[in-house]
Amino acid sequence: MSKIRKFTQFSFRDLVAATGPTILIIAALCLLAYVLVDPTPPRHVTLATGQENSAYEELGKKYAAALGRHGIKVTLVRSLGSQENLQRLQEGKVDIAFVQSGSSDGRGGADPRLQDLVSLGSLFTEPVWLFLREPVKAAQIKDLKGLKINVGPEGTGVPQLFRKILDLNGIEPDEVTLGALENTPGTMALLDGSIDGLVFSSGPEALMVQMLLQTPGIRLFNFDQAEAYARRLPFLSHVVLPRGIVDVGRDLPAQDYHLIAPTATLVAREQLHPALVDLFVQAATDIHGGTGWFQQQGQFPTERYTEIPVSRDAAKFYKDGPPLLQRYMSFWMANFLDRMWVVVVALAALLLPLSKVVPPLYVWRIRSRVYRWYGQLRTVEQELEAAQAAGHPELAKGLLQRLDEIEELVNQISIPLAFADGLYGLRSHINFVRQRVKGVLAAGDAAAAAKDAAPA
Structure with a gap:
């Protein structure tokens, strides 16, 4: 042979x-870009809601179900309300939370609790409900002098808001006895006569709102000067509870009620993954995009009515809608392909010079x-x-x-x-x-x- x-x-x-060394170098750098430039979204996030049986807690369950369909586990964390939620966000104890507008102590961006936080948009108006027990009669806020009014714990943000309302009416803090019970025990105290009134801020779908609007002997306070409050406190808006909206057949309520309302916003830590921001905003669109007692179709969610800077990814969602790939494929596949663009750019940057070698x-x-x-x-x-x-x-x-x-x-x-x-x-x-x-x-x-x- x-x-x-x-x-x-x-x-x-x-x-x-x-080509072996070149391929290994390219693979290593692409992997580094894939991991560091745009990491995989976490499969678990914590959402701070509100008190037991509150509208925030009910909404939290809807968000958990919406993200659960994409394989994201949402752990709901109860809290006293907006003030405590802001504190937990700043301390890194939760990733995202429901926060009421006006919770920044009136200092806006100067509030240190708002550092490193972004808004994902306003979700809905959250009226201030002031329920009084009959035979108490109060046509104006100044008529509350000498009464026992439960405004909830300090962490809810309602005490701060209600004190601003009292101050606008020239009422000193010691002229009204303000209680600090949570919503559920506060409601029980109102029903058994231990207090004269109950103040809280919540969406109309909250069970407590629905129940109190239909409870005999409990009357809703009518904010006749709602427009004036909205002008004096910019984070408030004037909304109207229409006559018969609760039960048209029984004509409940029997008149239009003027209410003042901050807006509920979704606030997250600035480090929240952009893909999760898209999921939360998309869930917000599905949950809050319809008509309601105080809103028209498509009015919410919106990037308006929030004093916290809106996330760039959320603003892009409101402008252009969901990412193109997520409209036609699963979240994880769309996210994977979206992240691959980073790798493609890195690969192209390397292939051009290495192709000559x-x-x-x-x-x-x-x-x-x-x-x-x-x-x-x-x-x-x-x-x-x-x-x-x-x-x-x-x-x-x-x-x-x-x-x-x-x-x-x-x-x-x-x-x-x-x-x-x-x-x-x-x-x-x-x-x-x-x-x-x-x-x-x-x-x-x-x-x-x-x-x-x-x-x-």
Whole structure:
């Protein structure tokens, strides 16, 4: 069998050797970009809601169900209300929370609790409900002097709001007895006559609101000056509870009620993953986008009515709608493909310069198989020249065996056809050096014979 290997059309081994380090570098950098530039969304978030049986708690369950359909577990954390939710957000104890507008103590962006927080938008108006027990009669806020009014714990934000209302009416804090019971025990106290009134802020879908609006002996306070309050306190709006909205057949309520209402907002830590921001805003659109007692179709959620800066991702959602990929595929697949754009950009940035390096490196590896034998040939020639210079050409006899060994090894080289000229050139040069060696040896032999034939 011939020792000369067949020529190949393409050297896959050399291609792998030439591109292997480059591929590893690209893969490592792309993986680094995939992990660091846009990490995978967490599968678990904590949402601070409100008190037991509050509208915030009921809404929290809806959000948990909405995100649960995408494999995101939402842990609901009860709280006293907006003030406590802001504190927990700032301390990093929760990722997202319901917060009532106006909870920043009137200092807006100067409130240190708002640092590193962003708003995902306003969800709905959250009227201030002031229920009074009959036979208490109060047509204006100043008529509450001397009464026992439960405003809830400080963490709810309602005590701060109600004190602002009292201050606008020129009522000193000691002229009204303000209680700090939570909503449920406060309601029980109102029903058993322990207090004269109950103040809280909540959406109309809250069970407590629905129950108190239909409880005999409990009357809703009518804020006749609601528009004035909305002008004096910018975070409030004037809303109207229409006559008969609770029960048209029984005409409940029997009149229109004017109410003042802050808005409920969804506030998150600034580090919340953009993909989760999209999910929460999309859930908010599904949950709050319909009509209600105080809103029209599509009025909420909105990036308006919040003193906390709106998240850039949320603002983009309100402007353009959900991300394109999420409209046609699952959340996780859309997020994966969206993140892959980062990898594609990194890959393109690397391929452009590296594409100029790999082809020459491949060519060098192929040609180096041939070129390295030229060093052996040069060594043979140097030894031949040294033998000639020393006047002992017979020392070159061993060089023929060296050349035969070199040629045998060269004949075993596997090389692509495109580079065959280099291999044939090497073999011709081996033969050239062999002829030189033979010539030197022949000349030496002739000189020796002539010397022997010369007369003594």
